[in-house]
Amino acid sequence: MYDHRYKQPRDTLPRGPSYLHHVLTALKAGRADHFRQSLRVSPLTFDKLVSALEDDPIFFNNSNSPQLPVDEQVAVALYRFGHDGNAASMQAVANWAGLGKGTVHLITRRVMTAVLRPGFMQEAVRMPTxxxxxxxxxxxxxxxxxxxxxxxxxxxxxxxxxxxxxxxxxxxxxxxxxxxxxxxxxxxxxxx
Known part of the structure; x- marks a missing residue:
């Protein structure tokens, strides 16, 4: 009993197809209204946000190769921020993106780290005159x-x-x- 961590075999949660890829390909190109409904921004705003964040070092590991594509990470974070209640739970976002709950948490932290960097804030946030x-x-x-x-x-x-x-x-x-x-x-x- 002490040789194994679990007495019974663990069940794995089978993942369905990711809706994330459909949003980033089909909806972004052909249905901007549905894209906006999922991510709460227009495709143009999304592209500008991704281009402003894509070179941030938080999105690269030690060998300078990217983790998940930056546009997917930004999309996951925007989907999570744009929903509340049960729709914003880690499991619901993970199901939508076809990822694990831990990955959703890491992506959210990465995107927020990039957004809160002083360089991005100075460029993106402007106080009124x-x-x-x-x-x-x-x-x-x-x-x-x-x-x-x-x-x-x-x-x-x-x-x-x-x-x-x-x-x-x-x-x-x-x-x-x-x-x-x-x-x-x-x-x-x-x-x-």
Missing amino acids: ATEKEAAKRWVQQHSCKAWRNRWCFVDGTLVPLEQCPTWYGESYFDRKCNYSLNLQVCAPRCR
Whole structure:
């Protein structure tokens, strides 16, 4: 009994065909709307992201040969980020990509490491100019509460339950927790 780690033979999980390759070939070339539904970005944005990340050393092993192709790794990470609940579980993403759960975890770490590098962040993330900030403030003042014009902090996500379903557009208030609620948004520098 102590010679073997398991008493019974282990079952292996048979993998089905990968939908990842279908997304990266057929949908990317012919059905951009379905591609966007899977990865939450357009094919053009996807290609630009891959080209910006493909030379990052995180995607190469010690012998300078790539692991999985970078476009596949980016696609797996985007699929995972674009889904929530059970659809974002390691097993669901692994089934979609035809990979193991551990590989999905490693791919996600690699992509995030590449995205969070200062060089990529400086190139990809741009803070608004003073003119753009002023235009946004004018828009808020004209289209919502005038007192919010100079506010800068938006924190959302708190659900406030309602006693009953609202009469007008009641189904719009049905939340992910199967209650009728409003989403609270804090939008003041002092979090009021």
